[in-house]
């Protein structure tokens with residue numbers, strides 16, 4: 001079962017590469033598991049902003065996604081072989097309003113809030129792209145950091161920073177803080193090999209300011225030599241022209257895509273997309289050639305989490321215990337794939353982040 005699911009996910013990733021094309025024409029028919037459209041995401045934002053006007057509230061969105069209809073409802077709907085009718089749609093949003101985390105359920109038909117609960121337990125919402133953008137600029141304007149850069153003889157204009165979530169080490173009270181690490185982008189496409197080590201920079205994301213700073217002493221920044229990894233920049237025999245990979249399907253592709261539904265050989269499945277989970281495969285079935293009927297293989301499958309503990313006790317690394325999906329969002333981390341560079345020439349592209357900005 002597990003290997004079958006991996007095969008489906010793997011094949012889907014290969015064939016239907018993700019791209020950030022924004023489609024403007026709405027689909028004539030909406031599958032109930034289709035990801036929220038741009039219009040639906042905007043509607044969710046509008047409804048929540050109406051309840052928490054930004055003139056007297058601080059409001060930020062940390063998740064907006066489809067609230068799936070119940071499995072039984074979907075299966076019943078599917079058994080009627082629908083081509084026109086769709087099911088009522090709901091959206092689920094996680095927003096921080098005045099530092100409190102709200103879980104909000106919205107009916108997209110009636111354009112109303114069905115429930116709005118404040119989350120009081122452990123944990124914080126996924127980081128937003130916007131707040132990370134603000135956090136990584138803070139050191140560049142922070143006196144003590146500029147001093148540390150000068151002391152190392154580095155060029156501030158060549159410094160870039162990035163946010164790193166902090167693990168939990170038994171604190172009874174925790175705030176929404178991240179560490180920010182900085183790197184030299186000078187002469188390398190891979191900033192991670194040129195860290196400015198020995199600095200501790202902690203940013204409080206609710207306050208959007210540096211709340212802790214410590215310079216533990218100068219550790220030389222590694223040289224940029226031999227850090228070019230991009231295939232397009234490689235010299236023969238490794239450059240793209242010498243790669244010798246080509247695919248050719250003279251009779252066209254072996255799959256059909258209708259909206260987000262895919263038929264491929266004797267497989268059928270639905271491709272969804274979620275800001276947290278990224279690619280979601282649902283309703284996968286296979287036509288059993290011996291029994292002459294379709295058989296369900298997977299109701300819904302996605303990567304629920306990727307936990308990455310670095311296990312290095314040094315100060316720059318001990319806190320790195322990333323939850324890649326929950327903290328950063330696989331979907332939010334999606335980038336456009338480039339035809340003929342990231343995928344073969346016969347790949348077909350689906351707009352994954354329809355409407356996401």
Ligand SMILES: *[C@@H]1O[C@H](CO)[C@@H](O)[C@H](O)[C@H]1NC(C)=O
Nearest residue numbers: 051052053055056057058098
């Ligand atoms: C914002 O203004 C609205 C409308 O005047 C009011 O009901 C609400 O309590 C205010 N919220 C805050 C946090 O002040």
Ligand SMILES: *[C@@H]1O[C@H](CO)[C@@H](O)[C@H](O)[C@H]1NC(C)=O
Nearest residue numbers: 154155156157158159185186
């Ligand atoms: C620092 O970097 C900037 C941007 O790359 C460059 O224009 C400038 O000449 C550099 N300064 C020194 C002193 O190298």
